[in-house]
Amino acid sequence: MELSTKVQTILKEAECVHSFTEVNTALDKMAKEITQVLEDKNPLILCVMTGALITTGHLVTRLHFPLEIDYIHATRYRGSMRGGDLHWLVEPRISLKDRSVLIVDDIMDGGLTLAAIIDYCKQAGARSTHTAVMVSKKRPREEGVNFEPDFVGVETEDKFLFGFGLDYEEYLRNVPGIYAVNTTGR
Numbered sequence: 001m002e003l004s005t006k007v008q009t010i011l012k013e014a015e016c017v018h019s020f021t022e023v024n025t026a027l028d029k030m031a032k033e034i035t036q037v038l039e040d041k042n043p044l045i046l047c048v049m050t051g052a053l054i055t056t057g058h059l060v061t062r063l064h065f066p067l068e069i070d071y072i073h074a075t076r077y078r079g080s081m082r083g084g085d086l087h088w089l090v091e092p093r094i095s096l097k098d099r100s101v102l103i104v105d106d107i108m109d110g111g112l113t114l115a116a117i118i119d120y121c122k123q124a125g126a127r128s129t130h131t132a133v134m135v136s137k138k139r140p141r142e143e144g145v146n147f148e149p150d151f152v153g154v155e156t157e158d159k160f161l162f163g164f165g166l167d168y169e170e171y172l173r174n175v176p177g178i179y180a181v182n183t184t185g186r
Contacts, residue, residue, distance in 0.1 A: 007171045013182040018154045020176035023164055026153035030132060031062030033151050039065040041100035046092060049073040051106030054165035055134040059104060070094045074117055097125035106165040108136040111145035134164060135178060
């Protein structure tokens with residue numbers, strides 16, 4: 001099956017687990033919680049590319065206080081459905097030393113990528129690190145991951161998801177809402 005046909009079929013057969021309206025409500029809630037914690041801390045928002053691009057864009061427009069934005073590109077998936085070794089593609093250009101850093105990622109799955117980024121921020125001298133994810137899967141975390149995100153948009157069951165930044169083989173990040181791939185009969 002050609003990739004574009006496969007992707008169209010995945011989208012057509014998917015289950016909507018959180019609508020765009022639910023995602024926006026969750027972003028409003030996250031923004032209020034983040035504001036309470038960070039509004040007077042001159043935070044650096046660190047977007048984890050590529051998945052958190054959409055979440056970060058929608059989230060920062062709801063934060064009405066001074067902040068800076070940068071990004072980091074670390075990945076374990078590189079277009080596949082299974083995570084492998086962590087690959088650092090881009091480090092932040094703004095110094096993290098003595099900063100309050102809010103790491104925004106698309107999903108908390110096993111937690112290894114986010115744990116490595118937190119460690120990176122601490123080693124770079126961040127005063128504090130906080131984490132925000134659009135989706136937190138209800139599943140056991142990987143061995144050695146002993147934290148949960150500080151700010152969570154929505155929770156889902158442990159399914160393969162796409163939409164609102166989450167991808168299916170690098171496609172479907174642009175779909176409004178959070179969808180689960182239909183694995184019946186596959």
